[in-house]
Amino acid sequence: MSGTGTFFYGSVIQPLIRYHYLSPPIPIRPLCCISPLITSIHSNDAVSPQNGTLRFQTEHQQHSEEPLPVPSLSAAEENKATTKLRKKKEDDVVSDNRFKLRNGREVFEEKAYLVGVERKNDVQDFGIEESLSELSQLVDTAGLLVVGSTYQKLTSPNPRTYIGSGKVSEIKSAIHALGVETVIFDDELSAGQLRNLEKIFGGDVRVCDRTALILDIFNQRAATHEASLQVSLAQMEYQLPRLTKMWTHLERQAGGKVKGMGEKQIEVDKRILRNQIGILKKELESVRKHRKQYRNRRFSVPVAVVSLVGYTNAGKSTLLNQLTGADVLAEDKLFATLDPTTRRVQMKNGKEFLLTDTVGFIQKLPTTLVAAFRATLEEISESSLLVHVVDISHPLAEQQINAVDKVLSELDVSSIPKLIVWNKVDKVGDPQKLRLEAEKRDDVVCISALSGNGLQEFCNAVQDKLKDSMVWVEALVPFENGDLLSTIHQVGMVEKTEYTEQGTYIKAHVPLRFARMLTPMRQLCVSQP
Numbered sequence: 001m002s003g004t005g006t007f008f009y010g011s012v013i014q015p016l017i018r019y020h021y022l023s024p025p026i027p028i029r030p031l032c033c034i035s036p037l038i039t040s041i042h043s044n045d046a047v048s049p050q051n052g053t054l055r056f057q058t059e060h061q062q063h064s065e066e067p068l069p070v071p072s073l074s075a076a077e078e079n080k081a082t083t084k085l086r087k088k089k090e091d092d093v094v095s096d097n098r099f100k101l102r103n104g105r106e107v108f109e110e111k112a113y114l115v116g117v118e119r120k121n122d123v124q125d126f127g128i129e130e131s132l133s134e135l136s137q138l139v140d141t142a143g144l145l146v147v148g149s150t151y152q153k154l155t156s157p158n159p160r161t162y163i164g165s166g167k168v169s170e171i172k173s174a175i176h177a178l179g180v181e182t183v184i185f186d187d188e189l190s191a192g193q194l195r196n197l198e199k200i201f202g203g204d205v206r207v208c209d210r211t212a213l214i215l216d217i218f219n220q221r222a223a224t225h226e227a228s229l230q231v232s233l234a235q236m237e238y239q240l241p242r243l244t245k246m247w248t249h250l251e252r253q254a255g256g257k258v259k260g261m262g263e264k265q266i267e268v269d270k271r272i273l274r275n276q277i278g279i280l281k282k283e284l285e286s287v288r289k290h291r292k293q294y295r296n297r298r299f300s301v302p303v304a305v306v307s308l309v310g311y312t313n314a315g316k317s318t319l320l321n322q323l324t325g326a327d328v329l330a331e332d333k334l335f336a337t338l339d340p341t342t343r344r345v346q347m348k349n350g351k352e353f354l355l356t357d358t359v360g361f362i363q364k365l366p367t368t369l370v371a372a373f374r375a376t377l378e379e380i381s382e383s384s385l386l387v388h389v390v391d392i393s394h395p396l397a398e399q400q401i402n403a404v405d406k407v408l409s410e411l412d413v414s415s416i417p418k419l420i421v422w423n424k425v426d427k428v429g430d431p432q433k434l435r436l437e438a439e440k441r442d443d444v445v446c447i448s449a450l451s452g453n454g455l456q457e458f459c460n461a462v463q464d465k466l467k468d469s470m471v472w473v474e475a476l477v478p479f480e481n482g483d484l485l486s487t488i489h490q491v492g493m494v495e496k497t498e499y500t501e502q503g504t505y506i507k508a509h510v511p512l513r514f515a516r517m518l519t520p521m522r523q524l525c526v527s528q529p
Contacts, residue, residue: 114149116186125399191242234372310389311400312360315423319449393427470509478503
């Protein structure tokens, strides 16, 4: 327990993360910054998503004194000593290579070992090897070094350790052989499973699951107050059911004289955590209302809103940057974008629309994360058109499409018109064959967002799709409302313009919101002889 409040340094439930349940909530420490050689565990070491640097020392730094004089040795002893010294130097080189420059700062890469389970008779879009490959990408994004992986076929998970006892022994041997510091499971583990596995693996080996890993990546990537609030809420809701038996060591320390101390402490911790969750939800509700007010002001200008959706790292931010000249972070990393960004797109024919970049999806997306990011994801529900960006060069493109469609269905936005964009066509073996296949469908367009190839075709496809979502109007616009004419030409598809003594008679497809503004003029049009 810290002098500034209750916190957990998770040797039982989540050893990779330190939690501070105080107001304001402090973001969870990034995985890549945790080192077994950390010199301080004071609460002030908490790391923000913007500057997650920790102080740590290597053994060499801790013992930097001048070496003692070496006594004279025999030839055999000297050869033996030389061999040991050479091995130590090789080990030092390996250790030094684990210091990597990430986001402008040097971090220590812990060795991670990945574990997956393939359920028998359970049909999944992603096979176990593909899922572990994606988990490896997530681990790299978090800043850890993958040194091995394994999986097991099971009818159902072991309630005690998730995997079988034989596989547990195999992993324990790999831990010692490879110097593993972190074991990461591809599925969500219970509190008991986490605790039992850490006890079996022993030492300072940490165990975490895919959900905790994704939450940690989101924490590292959160660059705004809103994103930090949403990630903190998701982390706390994930941690709440995992507090069980976290303080049972107090009873053992008391030698049975103070019965129930562990149970009492856990209730205190749960109450603190629930209070923090309540505070965060109130803050996020305020954010949600603010976003809604902003959208209403934005919608007062009748410009269509197009939202980019898709699997993480599909190229959504790159597409936004190419079309609008925006400077949104676009990296070849998972979850590079968390906060929605909206920019105006001006087409060559003078038409324009608003384009919104949103957070990417992934298979096994934590439900707590979807709920916490409700304020952000509501941007999607207010769209006139969804543009589903697909990395068509990815070997699992079809599975990724299904994963995104599943999340969109959960968000109840499946009814919104959708355009599918096959991105990164320049990376496939036969781009021309792919384009011919896309031409057979009216909802697919091929592009390369990075090179800019196909962007004009993309804009034309967006315009056609938006036309399908518009309504047909015939209106007589009085001369005193002439400013509306330029707006109609800007946001609509004008089919006919005729000038009369009463005003301008116009036939056009316009967005529904704008059509409502023209209702009185449409009635005037109908009343004309």
